[in-house]
Amino acid sequence: MDDTAKQRLKAGSVGWVRIFAFVFATTGPMIGLVGAVPVGLTQGNGIGLAGCFLLVGAAYLVFTVGFAALVRHVIDAGAFYACVARGLSPSAGLVTAGFAVTAYMALQLCCYVLIGFFIEQLSLRLLGEGWPWWFNALLVNAVVPLCSQRNLVFAAWLIGALALAEFAMIAAFAVSVLAHGGGPQGLSAEPFAPARVFSAGFGAAMAFAVASFSGFETAAVYAEEARAPQRNVPRALYAAIFAVASSTTVAVWTLIAAYGPDRVVDAAWRHPGELWFAVAPNFVPAGVAAAMAGLLLTSLFAAIVALQNVVSRYLYALGRDGAIWPTLAQMHPVQETPYIANLVQAMVSILMLSALGLVEQDPLRIALGSVSALAAASLLCAQILTSLAVIGYFRAHGGGGALATRIAPALSVLALSALLGTILANLRLLTGGSDAAAWSIVAALAGIAVLAALYAAALKRRAPAVYAALGRGGR
Numbered sequence: 001m002d003d004t005a006k007q008r009l010k011a012g013s014v015g016w017v018r019i020f021a022f023v024f025a026t027t028g029p030m031i032g033l034v035g036a037v038p039v040g041l042t043q044g045n046g047i048g049l050a051g052c053f054l055l056v057g058a059a060y061l062v063f064t065v066g067f068a069a070l071v072r073h074v075i076d077a078g079a080f081y082a083c084v085a086r087g088l089s090p091s092a093g094l095v096t097a098g099f100a101v102t103a104y105m106a107l108q109l110c111c112y113v114l115i116g117f118f119i120e121q122l123s124l125r126l127l128g129e130g131w132p133w134w135f136n137a138l139l140v141n142a143v144v145p146l147c148s149q150r151n152l153v154f155a156a157w158l159i160g161a162l163a164l165a166e167f168a169m170i171a172a173f174a175v176s177v178l179a180h181g182g183g184p185q186g187l188s189a190e191p192f193a194p195a196r197v198f199s200a201g202f203g204a205a206m207a208f209a210v211a212s213f214s215g216f217e218t219a220a221v222y223a224e225e226a227r228a229p230q231r232n233v234p235r236a237l238y239a240a241i242f243a244v245a246s247s248t249t250v251a252v253w254t255l256i257a258a259y260g261p262d263r264v265v266d267a268a269w270r271h272p273g274e275l276w277f278a279v280a281p282n283f284v285p286a287g288v289a290a291a292m293a294g295l296l297l298t299s300l301f302a303a304i305v306a307l308q309n310v311v312s313r314y315l316y317a318l319g320r321d322g323a324i325w326p327t328l329a330q331m332h333p334v335q336e337t338p339y340i341a342n343l344v345q346a347m348v349s350i351l352m353l354s355a356l357g358l359v360e361q362d363p364l365r366i367a368l369g370s371v372s373a374l375a376a377a378s379l380l381c382a383q384i385l386t387s388l389a390v391i392g393y394f395r396a397h398g399g400g401g402a403l404a405t406r407i408a409p410a411l412s413v414l415a416l417s418a419l420l421g422t423i424l425a426n427l428r429l430l431t432g433g434s435d436a437a438a439w440s441i442v443a444a445l446a447g448i449a450v451l452a453a454l455y456a457a458a459l460k461r462r463a464p465a466v467y468a469a470l471g472r473g474g475r
Contacts, residue, residue, distance in 0.1 A: 022309065035114060040204070074086055077223065100379070102378045116353075152309075316338035323466070
């Protein structure tokens with residue numbers, strides 16, 4: 001194995017608050033609220049969407065119970081990959097790595113597309129002309145690797161400030177709606193009524209809700225760089241799931257209340273991109289409403305940088321273990337970050353954005369269609385394997401209580417499998433009615449699993465010592 005594979009991330013760089021900031025930014029609640037919620041209202045179960053966010057939040061809380069128990073024992077930048085490699089098998093770990101890297105790359109691509117689109121729209125509004133979305137996205141891509149290459153403390157300050165502003169805007173809107181007693185129809189618990197939640201379109205609505213939670217689990221990626229990781233990483237995980245679940249559920253509920261349950265779906269049909277911004281001035285000062293539009297761009301930028309960190313650390317962990325090109329584990333001599341992996345991810349993004357810019361002129365169809373569906377399905381596959389790994393790890397090593405090591409992960413496998421089945425059953429709707437796109441996603445998921453398993457089998461024959469050490473940090 002190359003000597004670069006033995007290099008380490010800078011230990012003790014961040015505490016749980018800064019890890020939480022990374023995770024909150026990765027999830028990007030405002031992105032989901034502006035992008036996924038209007039589509040979920042119209043294509044899903046209408047106002048029952050708020051109840052779907054509550055259900056998905058509960059499912060992920062159960063997942064977190066088992067995952068948090070495991071990451072106390074598996075401290076590795078490879079996160080899901082390392083957990084599954086040590087809890088199930090190295091082969092399953094590589095399959096999980098394939099799903100996780102695909103999911104996070106796809107999520108970042110969605111954010112690039114959205115920020116390019118919104119910059120184009122802002123330019124047209126202010127200047128009367130603007131560059132195409134893909135060119136704007138490429139300009140952002142030129143800055144992102146520089147931010148990601150800096151040490152984690154710098155990135156934590158940058159992303160923490162943006163995440164705090166994002167949370168403040170969501171909270172300001174929600175509190176104001178509550179203080180006003182809602183909109184024309186007041187405050188209502190109708191969006192949480194079972195008849196509304198489990199109505200026609202429930203499956204599609206759950207898919208949009210799942211996509212909005214993507215990224216909360218990335219606290220484990222920073223375990224090697226955390227202070228007292230056995231304590232701080234689980235703390236950040238729990239803080240993240242509670243913050244994301246509560247902020248998104250309350251924000252969706254208050255948005256519905258702001259318009260009124262009888263009017264919000266029609267408003268979402270007519271002006272999906274302006275759903276939040278059009279009603280905000282009725283409840284918050286004009287300056288705050290204007291800031292919400294600007295914070296959407298900063299939220300997208302923070303999510304892109306955070307996802308850059310996540311993907312580069314997965315590539316770093318795989319390179320360090322010798323699973324792929326060992327040079328990916330090369331550390332920056334000053335910043336102590338995986339800068340080769342960072343640059344490789346940036347180049348992949350350039351290639352994907354350039355290709356999409358040539359063949360697709362509707363950026364929202366990319367971001368809210370096939371790419372986001374692939375990201376959500378891939379991430380669920382990785383999470384299901386991780387829940388199984390919790391059971392496998394503690395069965396082999398002992399320790400932990402029954403709730404965290406057996407009951408919660410078993411329930412998580414059932415709940416997340418149901419969510420995955422829901423997404424797969426609604427792929428045609430999620431991809432804009434395209435059977436070809438729907439089947440392409442299914443084929444991609446199957447291809448990731450088969451190719452990763454075949455690669456693992458070949459690695460086991462060619463380099464059994466490397467195979468056996470997968471998920472163990474190059475040791």
